[in-house]
Each structure stands twice: as structure tokens, then as C-alpha cells.
Amino acid sequence: MKTPQAQPAPATRSADPHQRFGKPEHGWRAGLYAIIFESDTPTGRAFDLALIAAILLSVLVVVLATVQPIAAAYGDWLLIAEWCFTALFTIEYIARCLCVRRPDVYARSFFGVIDLMSILPSWLSLFIPGAHVVLGVRILRLLRIFRILKLTLYIQEYGMLGDALLASRRKIFIFLSVVMLIVFLLGTVMYVVEGPAHGYTSIPTAVYWAISTMTTVGFGDLVPKTDIGRAIASFMMLLGWGILAVPTGIISSEIAHQRGRQLWSSRTCTRCMTQGHEDTARFCKQCGEPLPI
Amino acid sequence: MKTPQAQPAPATRSADPHQRFGKPEHGWRAGLYAIIFESDTPTGRAFDLALIAAILLSVLVVVLATVQPIAAAYGDWLLIAEWCFTALFTIEYIARCLCVRRPDVYARSFFGVIDLMSILPSWLSLFIPGAHVVLGVRILRLLRIFRILKLTLYIQEYGMLGDALLASRRKIFIFLSVVMLIVFLLGTVMYVVEGPAHGYTSIPTAVYWAISTMTTVGFGDLVPKTDIGRAIASFMMLLGWGILAVPTGIISSEIAHQRGRQLWSSRTCTRCMTQGHEDTARFCKQCGEPLPI
């Protein structure tokens, strides 16, 4: 039976979502653990804020290093900054490994992998000498932008969003499969109608065009040029416009539903302490006690 | 009074939506029928899964055959795969015809036609020799992508979606007719204002542009170049933006309504006949009588 009572679990989780790594019982490792993994002490909160700032700055450095004029003028400074951040995150990674009781569990967890991925590219580019110009290494270095994912740890709502998506995964799968069916059929039709001469060089290309049309993005790199093609495109745009309403409707009703549950829970039964009564209810739906107004 | 009771019909339908083809009473044909048309035996489920995989793979083969580099490198393999799938689907079609009591009803049903359409193009291309390069046959071969429609059989929600669309067909017709009216009027105005010199070569072309503008697709292959044309386009974009809310609103309220009925209609008080109790209620909120579970 679903009981809409206050759940104590999330509070605990917010205090320390990393309990499964094992907190050491005492000594300097327990103190380090409290600073790095917990956020209910002033030092822990300061560490978290400093780490968020470091992540955002290091991502900014990666981004700026790809802008030609900036890279040309301040390339050396960016390289120095990059190595400072690499050193910082390496120290953080080692400290995290040291202060947990089960480093292997941490290393294989989601954030353990992300933490490793944010330092590995820089070290690899060092150990493969003369490889600075090689494309593979440049791509590797850009992987450091995944550091940004470390931020997700700090916003709990991301987890809830993921739960909500997981809960409606069947609806989303059905919706996407309908869209895919339409997009494949109409993409093939457009490939037949317009053909490679007008840029629709293969069915995958035509499907890419069909998706960009039905989602109302409409890049315009491919456009129908025959009258029949334009008629089909017009039909697809109107269809996509109508279908666009479906995900909106699903999520709207989901949000309205959650909000409705929040509204209902304003009154509490004086006998059994049940919450979640409707505004118009006069008796407790759990024990039959008259409700206070 | 609308009584939202559990309907036993869908359950039956899900077990065998093909009853009207007639299931043979005994013998090998009854066994074959159970495998091909029903899905409540392990063999039947395995057959269904194998068929879904075959459909997806055969569609992949059709799609890949249109990509120039892949067709050049693996053309022969794709041709072989294509003939294997044709043979497979031909056997499936013959088996389906054999094991029903009324093959004529099956052949004229929606999925009977789809099943035939997925094998016919390949056989036709064989019987019309030297026609491999003819455009008509190439188009015909692409019709095999309609095999993807066979998948719709396996997702019952498609049927419900179709029912919902059918139920609100009047609203959709009115909405589309308003959009068509606006699009024809404003398309003609733009044809007059911009004219063939700026790409609006005919009213159908201008209407195609008007649809791409009001659905917020905006390909950009046709754009207004005069100041008046841009003013009208700005008005159309804002109008389309506002109108976009209408289908969303219709479908949102439809989904919210269905959700509301599911939540509310489950139980009835035995004393005061009140409906609309929450899932978690144990007593009637109107008279305090214990509710049946």
C-alpha cells in the first residue's frame, strides 16, 4: 500500500550518498572522509564549493583552448592552468581512494569512473611523447569536458529527474517507436520522390531530414525541390506539429499529478496522522475519524 | 451513469486478435496456428521474437543498400541477405495462409496485405528480367520498408493511440481546417507581396512556405526579402506560435482526463455510492463507511 508519509530516507542520502564505499571509523581517514564525501561540516561545505569552482574553471579552460585567437594569444597560460587542474584532480582522486574503506567499490562506481576520466587524458598525452598533434590525443584531451558531469553529484533533483524518466520509460519507448516508424516510412518516401539529385543521397540521410522536419528544427541543408516532395514535407510538418503535443501532454499531466499529491497532503488526521486528504473530504479515508477543517 | 468497470474484452483480444480468421480445431494446422498467431506458448513467443528480429534486420538491409559506399563494398552480401529474408517471409506468408480456416479473410486483412507487400517487390524484380536499373523497380524494392509496419502488431498501444485519434477526429479536423484557411490566405498574400522574383513562384509554393513558417520549422529555402513580406512573416510566426498551443492543449487535457478516470473510477462506497476515492483511501470520504478493497 502506498502511504504518502514523510520518507526519512532522502535526508540520510543527502547527508552521505556514498555510505556503500564504507566510512572509516576513526583516525585521519575518517576526518578526510568527512571533508571529501560529507557536506554537513563547514570544512566539507567549503571543499564542495571549491571543487565546483575548480570544475567550472577547468571546463572553461578546455573550452577556451579550442577558440583559435585565444589559444594563439594565451596558449601557454591555458596549458599551465590545465596542468594545475590535472594536479588538483589527481590529488583529489588519490585522497578519495585513500580515505574510503573499499577503494575498489569507489573506483568502479559512476563518479569513480568520471573522476578517473577527468585526469587520465592529460597524463596519457604526457606519456605518449610527440603525440600532441595527433588527432586521437586531441580528442582524448577533450574528454576532460566530462568533468562537468561531476557537478551532477551536487544537484539531487537530477536523480529525481532520472527516476521520473525511468518510471515513464514505457510511454517514452512507445512514443519514440511511433515517431521512428513514421520517420522511416516518410524518409524512404522522400528518398524515392526527391532522390540523390536533390541531396537525399541515401535513406539514412532522408531519415535525418525527416527527423529535422518533424521536430520543427528545419536546418534547411536539405529541402524538397519537387512539388510532390513539398506537399509531403507540408504534411510532415503538420503531423510533427500535432505529435509534438504528445510528450508535452505526458509530462504536463505527470507534473500536474505530482503537484496534486502535494496539494492534497495539507490536512492531517488527528487519530492516525494520515496525510493526503482531498480538499472536500470530511472523514479520514484511513480510519473514518472526522477531519479538522 | 458512466460505469468505468474493467472490460474483459482487451484481455481476450491480446491473447488472439486474429480469431476472425478462424482457428482450426485440431491437427498440425491448429499447432501451427498456435505458434504463428498466438503468443501464450513458449514456442509462440519465440516465433514472435524471431520475426521481430527478422523484420528489423531486413529493414536495415534495405536502408544500407541505399548508402553508396556500403552498397559498393558489401552489395553482394546485402543481395544475399535480401533473398534470405524474402524466402523467410514467403514461407511465413504461406504458413499463415495454410493454418487459418479462412485464408481469404486473412489475405484481405490489413496485416495480410502488409505481409504480401513485403515479399512481392523482390519476386517481381526477378520476373521482370533486366529491370534492375529501371527506376520503377527500384521504387518497388523500397516498398519493402513497409515491412516495418508488421511491427505494429506487437505493440497494442498503437491500437489505443489510433482509437484516441479517432475519438478526437472532429476537433483535429476543425483545427486543421482553421490552419489551412490561414495558410492559404497568408500564402496568397505573400505570393502577391514577394512574387516569383523572390522565389515564391506559385501559390502552392507560397503555401508550402507558409506551413513551414507557421509550424516553426523554417527551412530557410524561401525567405521574405521585402520589408512588408518580413512584417507579414513576423506576424505569421507569432500567430503560429500561439496556434501551436491548441493541439498541445487538446492532447494534454485528453491525457489528463484519461489519467483522472484511471485514478478515480476504481472504487464505489457501498452505503452512499460515492465514487472517486483515492487509491490509498480505506473509508468513504463522504459518509465514513469502510470501503471495499
Place this chain on the structure above:
Amino acid sequence: MKTPQAQPAPATRSADPHQRFGKPEHGWRAGLYAIIFESDTPTGRAFDLALIAAILLSVLVVVLATVQPIAAAYGDWLLIAEWCFTALFTIEYIARCLCVRRPDVYARSFFGVIDLMSILPSWLSLFIPGAHVVLGVRILRLLRIFRILKLTLYIQEYGMLGDALLASRRKIFIFLSVVMLIVFLLGTVMYVVEGPAHGYTSIPTAVYWAISTMTTVGFGDLVPKTDIGRAIASFMMLLGWGILAVPTGIISSEIAHQRGRQLWSSRTCTRCMTQGHEDTARFCKQCGEPLPI
């Protein structure tokens, strides 16, 4: 006080929305009036259907006459068809004027003006000889597409849509004024940032671009080329995305509200015949009589 009782007015209106023109009491004019203005006799319905077909066909002729290849091949046939429709609509206009008691009221009504506008262009092009090639006349001739507005008479929901828009005109005005404010400010900023060199030749042009960006149309004829311009454009796109939700929300809640009223009205009080009770109500809200379940 708003009383949500069944209103007999719409039924009458649907039978004859033209009562104010005055129906002749007897004679052939009364018979003609019944055929042309009323639709509850078989002849009246047949006349309506024939007129709808004629309007659609005449619009098709106007549209096809602008398509170069079709105009070149079948130009003469289209001209003949055009004159047939002009004759038909002229006879209709004269008949309408003849059979009402107050032709002046009809002529100045909305549909009277539309009826005149659908025949005038053709006659004018005849009386201004040698003007067939003059642009002004070509534009005039295209005005005949406004014939399509005559269709609105046959779909009563258009009137209701107009009423709903009228009812929420204050909300729409406020919403549009906010959008206009943002669009003018950001358009001017983009004119300053990008300047005429990148295509933003004047503030009106920049405002046109801002509207096409914020409504997510994005033609791509004007695009920011500087980094600051792209940053502002990114901000505008996200802003427009968020604002897009406002009209959707307004209309969604409007539709949900109307739907809610429809649901409420399923039960009727046995004493005062009031409808529109909530599902959970036990007493009539108008007279206090216990309600039937």
C-alpha cells in the same frame, strides 16, 4: 449570474443565423430564402453542399492558375472555369439580395462583403480592357481566394473559437506586449552588435530576426557571425523556448477548464433542473434538493 443551463439559442442560430436579414413571409422569395439561407430542408442542404464544392473548386482554379507549367498547358480551360464560377457566384449574390427583406443589411454584413469580393475582381478585370497584364489587376484577381472565407459560415466552431479568443484577449495582449518588448530590445542590441555588415541592415530587420529566433522558426537568412552575437542568440533561443510555454499553458488550462465544466454537468437536479454539479456533490447547489446519484 451565469447559469450553465442548456441554451436554446445556438440550435436556432444553426438553423438560420441570418434572421436579421428578414425572412419573407410567403411566396417564391420565402422558398428561395429557405433554400439559400436555411439548411434544414433537403434542398437547402443540397444547395449548401454544392456551394461548398463550388468554393473549393474555384479556389483550386485560382491556385492552379499561378503554377507556370499548368497555366501554360491548361490556361484556356482555367479561364473558362473561372468565368463559370464568376457567373455562378454572381447569380448566387443576386439571389441572396433578392430573397431577403432587407438587402442593405445583407450587403453590409460580413458575408455580404465576402460574397461581393469573390465576384468583383473578375468583373473589374473585364471592364478595364487591356489590363490583363497590369500588376494591380493580377493582385485583384488573387483576391478571389478570399472566397475560401465563405466556408467559415459552415463550421460553427469557428465562431466559438473567436469567442474564446475574445474572452482571453487581455491575457494575449499582455503576453504579446512582453514578447514585443523583449524582441525590440534584443533586436536593437543585435543591430548594435552585428551591424549592417552581417546583414542586420536596420532595426526592423533585426526585430524580424529576433522574432524568427524566439519563435524557434530560425530561417537562417540572417545569422549572427560574431561570438558576442552568437552568445546573445543562444540566450534568446533558450528564453524563447521558455516563453513558448506561456501560450500553451494559457490555452491548455482554458481547454481543461471547459472540459471540466462538461464533466460536471452530467447530473441534473430533479426539482430545479440545474445541471453542472460536481461529481462529489450530494445536494443541488441551486435549490438544496438532494441530488440523484
Place this chain on the structure above:
Amino acid sequence: MKTPQAQPAPATRSADPHQRFGKPEHGWRAGLYAIIFESDTPTGRAFDLALIAAILLSVLVVVLATVQPIAAAYGDWLLIAEWCFTALFTIEYIARCLCVRRPDVYARSFFGVIDLMSILPSWLSLFIPGAHVVLGVRILRLLRIFRILKLTLYIQEYGMLGDALLASRRKIFIFLSVVMLIVFLLGTVMYVVEGPAHGYTSIPTAVYWAISTMTTVGFGDLVPKTDIGRAIASFMMLLGWGILAVPTGIISSEIAHQRGRQLWSSRTCTRCMTQGHEDTARFCKQCGEPLPI
């Protein structure tokens, strides 16, 4: 218990939102204050309407001065009009400063700054001689378009809109941070996949493209040209389409919630204290007691 009673505050505020500037007690300054800052006398209303007209006309002058043909033909008239408006707004600014008891509070308030900003550019362009062609001054002169912000004073709903945005700022922040995370990750991926050769010259550029794709704007100035890039773009479009539903859902449920409170909270039964009666109800739906009107 939340009691949704009529709040007298807004009424007072609408009469004079500027009380904190201090209204002089008597004399010509009190009279001037009533005309300029209050709108409940006929003269005050006339002043407001004249000011709205002046603002709209002065913005029109600024806009038209940037359109090349109009500036060339009527440049002198626009300059004269501009100086008339500058004189008018200067007199208005001085009058506002004179008639309040605390001019320093007014000068530092939001509308005090806006009022100063709408006259300063013109005077500055006068005192910097020969600077008419300098870019900096041209930009400065365009700042006069911010005069349009003075209009916001007259539409109180703007304030409410701001309050609503403020109330849901946490939800908006979370939503935007998710979007930013996705946009940065996928933008970097596209920079790696497509590279500078296809126009993705830096990560900021790729992020700009990612935003234009996920918001369904799709300018088309940058488009993926490789097959992998097109696949990623297709995924992003579908993702953006789904995410688009989130702000719509949040705002829809917010509007529906506010509407619900307005409809429900109006009246309370004097016997059983039930709230939530419809506008048209005359008797309590819970106990049958006549309701107060």
C-alpha cells in the same frame, strides 16, 4: 490554513506605487505630483496616455532612423522629432525630480534610471562635437530604445509575471543547468566529430549550434556533414523535442493551479465551513445550507 481572502494591498499600490518617493502635502508640488505620479484624476490619466503615446512615437523615430531609405529621405525631420522628444522627456524628468519630497530616492529607483537613460544619449551626442559619425555615439543613441521599458510601469501584470518567475526560480535553474550540461557535452562531441573543417571552429561555436538544435530553432548556418554527426544531431533533435515539454509542463501546471485557486477559494459555507464552491452555486454541496453571495 491558507485563507485566500481579497488582499487590499494591490489596490493601494495601483493607485500610487511611488509612495516611497514621498508625496508633498500641499502646494503646486502636490498638484504636479498628482498629475505625474497618480492616475486617479482625469488630468493624471490624460498625462499617462500622452506619455505612452510619446514613448511609442519616440521609439518609432529611433527605429526608422536606422532604415537607410527613410533616413536618407526624412533624416532632418527625424532629427527634429528626436530633439522634440528629448526636450519633452527632459522636462518630464525635471518635473518628476521637482515634485517628489525625496528626489534622490526617485533618481536611484528603477524608473528614475530608465528616465535618465532615455534623455542622456541625446545630450551627450551634443556635448561631444563632431562625434556624430563615431560608432560609440551611434550605439549610445540607440540606447534611447530603452525608453520602451517606461511602458512597463503601466502594465501591472508584468510585476506579477516577475513574481511568478521569482517563485519558480529554483525549478528554472535546475532545468537550465540540465540543458546546459547536455548542450556542453554534445557540443564538444560534435566539435570532435565534425571539426573545424565543417564549420565547428571551436567549442563555443559547437555549443551555439547545439542550443539552436535542441531548442528546435535550427538556423542552418552550421549543419553536420558526416553520417555520425547527422546521427548525433538526430538524437539531439528528438531529445530537445522531449525536453521542450518540461518548461511547458511546469508553466501549464502553475497556470492551472492559480486558476483553480481563483475558482475555488471564493466562498465558504457558514455552517460546515466547506470551501471550493463553484461560482454559480447557491447552496453548500456538503450540507445543503444556503451560501452567502
